Amino acid sequence: MSTGLSLIGSVMVNGVLLGGIYALSGYGLAISFGVMKIFNLAHGDLMILACYLAYTLQGLWGISPLISIFIGPPILFVLGVVLYKALIRRPLSTTPDAVIMITFALSIMLQNACLLIWSPMARGLITGISLKSIPVGSANVPLVYVIDFGAAVALMFGLKFFLSNTWIGLAIRATAQDRSAAELCMVNTEKIYAIALGLSTAISAFAGVLLGLVFPFTPVSGVNLLLISFAVVVLGGLTSMTQCFCGGLIIGLTQVLSGLFLGTGWQSFCLCLAIFVVLLMRRDFS
Amino acid sequence: MTKKSKVLITLIIAALAAFPLVPNKYVLLLLFHYLIFAVLAMTWNFLAGFSGLVCLGYGIFVGLAAYCAGFFTLSGASTLLGLVVGAFVAGVAGIFLAVPTLRLRGVFFAIGSLVLCEALRSFFTVFKPTEGAFWGGVGIPIRAAIDLRELYYLALLVALTCFLCLREVLKSKLGLGLLAIRGNERAAVTCGVPVFRCKLVALAICAFFTGLAGGVFYLFQGHVEPNSAFSISWTMLAAIGVILGGIGSLEGPLLGAGFAVIFHITLAKYAGLSFLIEGALIMGMILWQPRGVARLLR
Numbered sequence: 381m382s383t384g385l386s387l388i389g390s391v392m393v394n395g396v397l398l399g400g401i402y403a404l405s406g407y408g409l410a411i412s413f414g415v416m417k418i419f420n421l422a423h424g425d426l427m428i429l430a431c432y433l434a435y436t437l438q439g440l441w442g443i444s445p446l447i448s449i450f451i452g453p454p455i456l457f458v459l460g461v462v463l464y465k466a467l468i469r470r471p472l473s474t475t476p477d478a479v480i481m482i483t484f485a486l487s488i489m490l491q492n493a494c495l496l497i498w499s500p501m502a503r504g505l506i507t508g509i510s511l512k513s514i515p516v517g518s519a520n521v522p523l524v525y526v527i528d529f530g531a532a533v534a535l536m537f538g539l540k541f542f543l544s545n546t547w548i549g550l551a552i553r554a555t556a557q558d559r560s561a562a563e564l565c566m567v568n569t570e571k572i573y574a575i576a577l578g579l580s581t582a583i584s585a586f587a588g589v590l591l592g593l594v595f596p597f598t599p600v601s602g603v604n605l606l607l608i609s610f611a612v613v614v615l616g617g618l619t620s621m622t623q624c625f626c627g628g629l630i631i632g633l634t635q636v637l638s639g640l641f642l643g644t645g646w647q648s649f650c651l652c653l654a655i656f657v658v659l660l661m662r663r664d665f666s
Numbered sequence: 667m668t669k670k671s672k673v674l675i676t677l678i679i680a681a682l683a684a685f686p687l688v689p690n691k692y693v694l695l696l697l698f699h700y701l702i703f704a705v706l707a708m709t710w711n712f713l714a715g716f717s718g719l720v721c722l723g724y725g726i727f728v729g730l731a732a733y734c735a736g737f738f739t740l741s742g743a744s745t746l747l748g749l750v751v752g753a754f755v756a757g758v759a760g761i762f763l764a765v766p767t768l769r770l771r772g773v774f775f776a777i778g779s780l781v782l783c784e785a786l787r788s789f790f791t792v793f794k795p796t797e798g799a800f801w802g803g804v805g806i807p808i809r810a811a812i813d814l815r816e817l818y819y820l821a822l823l824v825a826l827t828c829f830l831c832l833r834e835v836l837k838s839k840l841g842l843g844l845l846a847i848r849g850n851e852r853a854a855v856t857c858g859v860p861v862f863r864c865k866l867v868a869l870a871i872c873a874f875f876t877g878l879a880g881g882v883f884y885l886f887q888g889h890v891e892p893n894s895a896f897s898i899s900w901t902m903l904a905a906i907g908v909i910l911g912g913i914g915s916l917e918g919p920l921l922g923a924g925f926a927v928i929f930h931i932t933l934a935k936y937a938g939l940s941f942l943i944e945g946a947l948i949m950g951m952i953l954w955q956p957r958g959v960a961r962l963l964r
Contacts, residue, residue, distance in 0.1 A: 419773040467949060478952050480720045480776050481905065488902055489685075489945035492938040603898070607784055610777055645792035652785030659778060660766040 388640070390519030395636035396629055397521060400529030403628025405605055406612030407535055407621065408584035413610075414618035415543075416576045417554045418468060422481040425607030426581050427588030431597050432454060432494055434589045435503050445505040445589055451602045452585035460581030464574045472573075487602065493562040495597035505589065519655035524593045531590055533623065535583070539621045552576045604648070614662065633649060670816035676741050681820055683771050686842045694818055696927055698886065701759055701821040703926040704878035705828045706900065707907030707919035712832050714905075717868040718773050718851070719768075720776045722901050723783030725764070726758035727896030728874045728880025733790065736806040736890050745810040749881040756877025760869040768865050787896035787900050805891035821882050828875040833916060835871060848914075871879035899941075903930055906944045921959055925956025 405427065412420045420426075433455065434448035443451070467486070512523040525546050528654035543549040554562040555572045591597075591605070608631060615627030631651065638650035682701075685696060703908040708725065713719040731752030736749025767778035770913040812820070835841050843864040855861055880900070884890050903926050912921020939942070951958060 413773075421777075467953070470953060475712065477718065477957075478956070480716075480722075480773055481909065482949050484722060484901075484905070485945040488898070489942050492945070496917050496938045504714035531681040582917070596727070603780075603784070607781055610781070615949055625928060643792075645788070646790040649785055649792065652781045652788070655781050656766055656778070656785075659770065659774060662770075 386519075390516075391636050391640050392633065393516055393519055393521060394525075395633040397525040397529045397632070398636060399486075399629035399632025400625075401628075402585040402608050402612050402631050403625040404528060404532040404535065404590055404598055405440075405584075406609045406616070406624050406628055407539060408580040408582075408587060408614065409606075409609040409613045410618065410621060410624045411552075411583065412577055412580035414613055415552060416573065416580075417556065417635075418464075418472065418573075418577060419480060419483065420577070420580065421480065421606065422487040422602070423584060423609055424607075425487045425494075425602030426456060426459075427463035427584045427591060427601065427605050428494060428597055428602040429490060429581035430585035430588035431505065431592035432503070433585075434496050434505055434592060435498070435576070438505065440549065442660075445507055446509075449589045451588060452589050453582035456585035457578040457582035461574045461579070462575040468577065469570070469573070487606075491599050491602060496653060498599065498600060500600075502596040502598045504549060505592040507593065522594075528590045530595060531586075532628065535586070535623045536621050539583075543621070547571070548575060550578075554575070607655070608651065611651060611658070614655065614658050675946050678827065680746050681876070683819075686818055691814065694814060696931060698814065698818045698821050699883075700923055700927045701818070701825045703733060703907055703922055703930070704882045704923035705821075706877055706904040707911065707926065708825075709876045710901075710904035711774050711908040711913060711915075712868065712917040712932075713872050713913075714908060716848060717865050718848055719865060719869060720772065721779045721841070721869075721872075722776050722898075723763075723779035723781070723896075723918060724900040725797045725896035725898065726759055726779065726785045726881070727876040728900050729783075729786060729790070729890070729892070730759050731756045731877030731881035732884035732890040733806070735884060736808045739807055739809050740808075745808060745885065749878065749885065752881050753874050753877035756880075760873030761866060763864045763868050768862055768869075769861075773796065776841060777846050779950050783896050787892045787910050790892040790896070793896060794852060805851065805889050806909055807889050809888065810885055812885070814886070817882065817886050819865055819877070820885075824875070824882055828879070830921075831871070831875070835868075837917070839892055840867055844868055888938045902941065902944060908958075909948050913956070915958070916959050928952040 385452050405424075409428075412418050412423070430452040432553050433452055434445045437443040437448050439447055454596050457579060463486075467482050468479055469634050470481060509523050509527075514523055514526060515518045517544070535585075541549075543553060545655050550564065551567045551572050552575070555564065555569045556569060556578075562572075595601075596610045612627040616624035617627075617631055627657065631654065635651060642650065683696070685697060688694075704730075710721065710724065711748070713721050731749065734755050735745050735748040738751070739745045763775075763779055763782050767775040809817045813937025823905050836844075843859045843861075846857065846859050847861055847864060851861060884895070905925040906929060907922035909922070910918050911920065912918025929940045
């Protein structure tokens, strides 16, 4: 009996840590979709792109992925701003459906570009700390999981502070609430939208490399990441970073517990089921 | 519909029906694919262009119908019967998808369909029918004793029924409701249009025909396995046809399906590259020519 309990205990620890990692992947979507109501279907693929950038930097110049964590975000920030200006700005005001189709096309393009450049082989970001682990109770926890969890907590507080205490953060929220009222208050909403999308892709890049340290990735892993982030953000009620973090924990626990009781093959099925249950319960997203 | 276009359509149908008399198997194969893709494009257009539902998980309907036909083959019953049952199953899946997502904002339907597609893919990957399975126990065979020519006529029948049915639906009260919703959803609600029911019925009809066409395609393929049946490329196939051809017009998808054939069959050798071009085309069309090629020809 005690071994069973300790098994469940160690699985729970893993689930919570995994939840932190999932929360990390949700923040970018929480900004773009939750706050700004721009649904970026290429969210997961942009994370994978950041992973491949880190992978290439490591291969070409031997730059450790731990450093690339901070190289990816500025690049993807610029990409996000360009993305907004070139593709999303015009259809956003007229036909919201077009944004879905455009970002869907972008997602397919990114997947296939990665496929052509880096081949469909699964890659991973290997560093000196990849194999280290720390003992927690009776279980051994990989160090990279703990680093990611710490980054998730730090990013949660950082974003919370940014959104409620800085001028740009407040402007982003004001623009999301009422665009014309924000304009009357001297907010350049065009610029704010561009910055918000850039910020969201930059956070995705940051989270993407951290995720790449933990999981191997292929050009098509982006879809799975998108679904996980979506589940996290929807569970978290879209706008709050703290709740987004909790959403991540719930998804992480769902995944490991379903893996424990039903078998690992059922994990992603249970995840999808969880999303549907949440959508059924939340009628306030209309 | 004017008299001229009526004559034109009759001529096209007659040409399509007479085509198998020409003994060129490759062109027949291309036309068979064209008909299947045309049905997918027509239904996707009906959803995205007329009902305001952007469905990203088109594999749901295709895959479910194909699997249903496969299970009928495995159990020894008629595969064609399985095909029809499969199409009904696809319709039910459409309703199942609609209930939690249609009351929410449009994007929730889009992503909900993606989620359901992924759920089905992982379900059929884990769930393995024991008997007659192959490819590591994941794939199942679909067999029916018909050759390509008969399959072609079957596809033609499905495509024609789909076209006529969707046209009739658009003329009916339901179609009027959908057009009202497309114009302004809030105004439509105020005028007493049952928005939820209209969208639900539209989705069920489209899911049915998509399933039927997908099933016929897999009848030709001869086997079904989860990664291709619940693949994202079904959505891409339908979307490229609709967006290039012209969203929100009846004849646009028929034109666009031709492009889908070019990209997915004749350029299949350059799969990755052709997807890149397709994505760029979709973006470009939406930004600069949202009414598609059909508008340009007019």
